[in-house]
Amino acid sequence: MMDRREPTDGERQELHDDVLGLAWTWARRLADLQPADGPRSVYDGGETEQRAATAARGHALELLAEAATAAAVDDLRHAGEPPVPPAPAVAMWTRDQVLAHIAAAGEPISADTWSSYVSRGQAPTPTRHIGRAPVWDSAQVRAWQAARRGRGWRAGIPGLHDQETGS
Incomplete structure (x- = not known):
């Protein structure tokens, strides 16, 4: 069995930043935002644009959570572990x-x-x-x-x- 360790605070922050970056990538795709639209640029626009971009990012984060849960179940299945029903996100x-x-x-x-x-x-x-x-x-x-x-x-x-x- 492979040993694992808990991530450091710096690694947790890096993971957090990576997830937010991925969420913005998907938010741009799903909401037809411009490639330059991101955490900073959308806040230069009006309130409507800010809210739309924030909602798109929230939706993308929900999709990422669902994908992460599905991936964890697949990993257990491939490792020979009995499948655990995922907790509702x-x-x-x-x-x-x-x-x-x-x-x-x-x-x-x-x-x-x-x-x-x-x-x-x-x-x-x-x-x-x-x-x-x-x-x-x-x-x-x-x-x-x-x-x-x-x-x-x-x-x-x-x-x-x-x-x-x-x-």
Whole structure:
């Protein structure tokens, strides 16, 4: 059996950088971004371009996680180990990825609005923190978005305006 060791902090950072580079490569391919578009160049554009690029990178990271899980199962199979059913991959989204998803659904909100929703319990709480950055389970955010009332939903309630103004 081959010995293995844990990677050093520097090696972990190198792996992290490599994965992000690969994610940007696939994001460019899947979202028809320009070859120069990447972590820095897309942020020179407008807010819509930034959110679209961040969402494309998030999607690419989800695909990479699925591919890594499938590769690990194949490795076990080839090593003669009994196949282990892969754990379902839980895609975690940063605040920017959450905002990009909401914007892609046609109801963009600001980062401050999202933070207010979370603090008041009107949006999912972060699943965990990576360093100091909160991350959300993408499935919870998608379910919340699907159940979310749209902008101006109260305007359709008969008599609401009369009750609020007293007229």
